[in-house]
Amino acid sequence: MAxxxxxxxxxxxxxxxxxxxxxxxxxxxxxxxxxxxxAPCRTFSNKKILVELDESSGVATMTFKSPPVxxxxxxxxxxxxxxxxKLENDRACRGVIFTSAVPKxxxxxxxxxxMCGKSPEHYAEFWRATQELWLRLYGSNMVTVAALNGSSxxxxxxxxxxxxxxxxxxxxxxxxxLNEVQLGIVAPFWFKDTFVNTVGHRFAERSLQLGSLxxxxxxxxxxxxxxxxxxxxLQEKAAAVxxxxxxxxxxARQLTKSMMRKAVLDRLVAHREEDIQNFISFISKESIxxxxxxxxxxxxxxxx
Amino acid sequence: MAxxxxxxxxxxxxxxxxxxxxxxxxxxxxxxxxxxxxAPCRTFSNKKILVELDESSGVATMTFKSPPVxxxxxxxxxxxxxxxxKLENDRACRGVIFTSAVPKxxxxxxxxxxMCGKSPEHYAEFWRATQELWLRLYGSNMVTVAALNGSSxxxxxxxxxxxxxxxxxxxxxxxxxLNEVQLGIVAPFWFKDTFVNTVGHRFAERSLQLGSLxxxxxxxxxxxxxxxxxxxxLQEKAAAVxxxxxxxxxxARQLTKSMMRKAVLDRLVAHREEDIQNFISFISKESIxxxxxxxxxxxxxxxx
Amino acid sequence: MAxxxxxxxxxxxxxxxxxxxxxxxxxxxxxxxxxxxxAPCRTFSNKKILVELDESSGVATMTFKSPPVxxxxxxxxxxxxxxxxKLENDRACRGVIFTSAVPKxxxxxxxxxxMCGKSPEHYAEFWRATQELWLRLYGSNMVTVAALNGSSxxxxxxxxxxxxxxxxxxxxxxxxxLNEVQLGIVAPFWFKDTFVNTVGHRFAERSLQLGSLxxxxxxxxxxxxxxxxxxxxLQEKAAAVxxxxxxxxxxARQLTKSMMRKAVLDRLVAHREEDIQNFISFISKESIxxxxxxxxxxxxxxxx
Numbered sequence: 068m069a070x071x072x073x074x075x076x077x078x079x080x081x082x083x084x085x086x087x088x089x090x091x092x093x094x095x096x097x098x099x100x101x102x103x104x105x106a107p108c109r110t111f112s113n114k115k116i117l118v119e120l121d122e123s124s125g126v127a128t129m130t131f132k133s134p135p136v137x138x139x140x141x142x143x144x145x146x147x148x149x150x151x152x153k154l155e156n157d158r159a160c161r162g163v164i165f166t167s168a169v170p171k172x173x174x175x176x177x178x179x180x181x182m183c184g185k186s187p188e189h190y191a192e193f194w195r196a197t198q199e200l201w202l203r204l205y206g207s208n209m210v211t212v213a214a215l216n217g218s219s220x221x222x223x224x225x226x227x228x229x230x231x232x233x234x235x236x237x238x239x240x241x242x243x244x245l246n247e248v249q250l251g252i253v254a255p256f257w258f259k260d261t262f263v264n265t266v267g268h269r270f271a272e273r274s275l276q277l278g279s280l281x282x283x284x285x286x287x288x289x290x291x292x293x294x295x296x297x298x299x300x301l302q303e304k305a306a307a308v309x310x311x312x313x314x315x316x317x318x319a320r321q322l323t324k325s326m327m328r329k330a331v332l333d334r335l336v337a338h339r340e341e342d343i344q345n346f347i348s349f350i351s352k353e354s355i356x357x358x359x360x361x362x363x364x365x366x367x368x369x370x371x
Numbered sequence: 372m373a374x375x376x377x378x379x380x381x382x383x384x385x386x387x388x389x390x391x392x393x394x395x396x397x398x399x400x401x402x403x404x405x406x407x408x409x410a411p412c413r414t415f416s417n418k419k420i421l422v423e424l425d426e427s428s429g430v431a432t433m434t435f436k437s438p439p440v441x442x443x444x445x446x447x448x449x450x451x452x453x454x455x456x457k458l459e460n461d462r463a464c465r466g467v468i469f470t471s472a473v474p475k476x477x478x479x480x481x482x483x484x485x486m487c488g489k490s491p492e493h494y495a496e497f498w499r500a501t502q503e504l505w506l507r508l509y510g511s512n513m514v515t516v517a518a519l520n521g522s523s524x525x526x527x528x529x530x531x532x533x534x535x536x537x538x539x540x541x542x543x544x545x546x547x548x549l550n551e552v553q554l555g556i557v558a559p560f561w562f563k564d565t566f567v568n569t570v571g572h573r574f575a576e577r578s579l580q581l582g583s584l585x586x587x588x589x590x591x592x593x594x595x596x597x598x599x600x601x602x603x604x605l606q607e608k609a610a611a612v613x614x615x616x617x618x619x620x621x622x623a624r625q626l627t628k629s630m631m632r633k634a635v636l637d638r639l640v641a642h643r644e645e646d647i648q649n650f651i652s653f654i655s656k657e658s659i660x661x662x663x664x665x666x667x668x669x670x671x672x673x674x675x
Numbered sequence: 676m677a678x679x680x681x682x683x684x685x686x687x688x689x690x691x692x693x694x695x696x697x698x699x700x701x702x703x704x705x706x707x708x709x710x711x712x713x714a715p716c717r718t719f720s721n722k723k724i725l726v727e728l729d730e731s732s733g734v735a736t737m738t739f740k741s742p743p744v745x746x747x748x749x750x751x752x753x754x755x756x757x758x759x760x761k762l763e764n765d766r767a768c769r770g771v772i773f774t775s776a777v778p779k780x781x782x783x784x785x786x787x788x789x790m791c792g793k794s795p796e797h798y799a800e801f802w803r804a805t806q807e808l809w810l811r812l813y814g815s816n817m818v819t820v821a822a823l824n825g826s827s828x829x830x831x832x833x834x835x836x837x838x839x840x841x842x843x844x845x846x847x848x849x850x851x852x853l854n855e856v857q858l859g860i861v862a863p864f865w866f867k868d869t870f871v872n873t874v875g876h877r878f879a880e881r882s883l884q885l886g887s888l889x890x891x892x893x894x895x896x897x898x899x900x901x902x903x904x905x906x907x908x909l910q911e912k913a914a915a916v917x918x919x920x921x922x923x924x925x926x927a928r929q930l931t932k933s934m935m936r937k938a939v940l941d942r943l944v945a946h947r948e949e950d951i952q953n954f955i956s957f958i959s960k961e962s963i964x965x966x967x968x969x970x971x972x973x974x975x976x977x978x979x
Contacts, residue, residue: 327580
């Protein structure tokens, strides 16, 4: 697996995979030898994400299993991209449900340790992987459903927003939102675009400026999630929603999805390197580094 | 009438009527000889649409009377464009109410027989007429009110969306939506733009991908229609809404309407020929033709 | 003060202050001699607006005190711009609350006497000052809260829309909206853009075309204001909301605000002179002048 991870990371790092060449070279190889490479696709558990594909329904489940909080480290992002690409290239798979094996948390978002005290090269690699995940997820041809069985701040919220449908456990202790401002940092424009496409301009403006984390009922009220269910009904509901979406003809549904999301996807594709440079110069500022260190200290203290 | 239809169809076909030259040559001729051409405008019934103009109020009613389902055939579209242009150029007319004489259906949308087994030239003519209708209706200087006394899928929904105000009979058996995906086809970008302008990005994304037909109460809840009324109150309500809109100074209201809709109208004007080519190549695909034939078979079976 | 006003007016008139050179030359001078210029900033009352800065909280209050209706005359706009710029350049100030000392009215909007029977040069100066106010207010780095203790039509509504948060007294006799069409005139595109960013496209389209003034409860329902409170709770609530917004790190919040509003601000900056010429040619039309004179007559009769 390490070799595959290395290869994929190289691809992610190069950042030259244009959306129009989907599937990329590596993906094409998969297609050419389905017998060999599809087998591990049925159920493959990597370090951080368990992927299970039910061939009868065509639905895969990706279960985040990276305690304590499913944070999006470079390794997590890379594994996520690879898994997603495998499923995207697998004709047996038409939809993916995302959920968490960690109690109370879906994903805590981007791993702050990746943004703290590292080299510009590392920041670039990390940010390119983050972009890559969003481009693949928001632009996926598969039906994507977020089954949110815990809180989902920042990058965790982005994953949810990038899906076609969001179901959240109705527990008001679980919250979701792009709370970057609370940490002294700023959500990039494509996080914002995805947010605005989901909840509209005004709610996004207010929520982003305040770095709000919205408890599940509030998130539902404002359209940040589509539906609330009791925890024990979550997987059943996700499967039912998936079945509803899969009842539509794939091709027409995919073209329609692309029509809705293309403008926003294209914007990042057109400004990808610039966005990486912006991220590096912003995150490298001493004031930002200091505030991230303080935030990590606070998290450590809270734990102990 | 055949001659007039032929002339109009030629205009529609040529597709060279830019919005800025409104009214076109044919329309100017109308203006120059009001005595001759305005007379039939008072009440003129063509084959598929009855047009009545009440000169005291300045309000015309266009009643679709093309059973069984007021489908938008090339003839229907052509007659619609001509009637609309006549009213647009008639100083006595300031507003139009659209409604149906066919029970339970406002309009079933684009006529599938026009898209099945025909020549590329026919597809081009049909699509240009569809574009023309939308450009005229969405960009109309008149106040336009849809009085929806029946279901309104696909192109029927587009007509409603292109009006200034939508009133629907509160019968939950009547539904409205852009359900193209259900048929295996895709709503063009300007259907989508009109939909997004009405209900916002998120609702549009979900509804378009699922090809949803929303029962009247749901359509009202999500802003797809502005108001629900009992069937017997529909015309009275439409007249009252029209009177409210006509109470405003025409010129300021028209400039404001144009400001709100210009970006989306301009987008089609700029990509009109490209959009026609896209339509032809999409609809000519054997897979699409097959799925349309299957849909028509299903409709036939349902009838018998 | 007259000299300062003259200087500022010259700046406003020249219209060459690009947003990217903020603070402008005059502002920089302020920064260089804080002891001299900051002192009057603590509490300075000009003719039309009382400005009070509470240094302990960092919150200023700008109270409109220009009876009978706080109309936005050229003098009012100029004073408003100067006060806002002073606060913007004052490190002790992080937020501003806008409210009125005139009973029942927040601001009646642009002063019609400035648009009636004047020279093109005057119209240009007046419109440039209106643009300048909006550019400064909508683009302000400070937290801005509108405490609406009265009606707020047209330009008064624009001021409210340009703030970060709007609180209105729950009195249904107080209304708010962009009612320009009622007067036979048209809100410029940047009024419209600000409106759409707040309430969405569909509500804006309908409300602008009808020139609607929405009573407070309706305004709240449609998101035109964020919150309703009893009159006696207004200032307390405004202070509490301000404290909530000021709890966030300034820099991250400001960058986020700019990200949300930049596209719309840039659009006016790019078309500023064109917009002035449009205003002059529109307002100079005899038909428009006539309808404004009639409106003023009506207002005079109503008073007596």
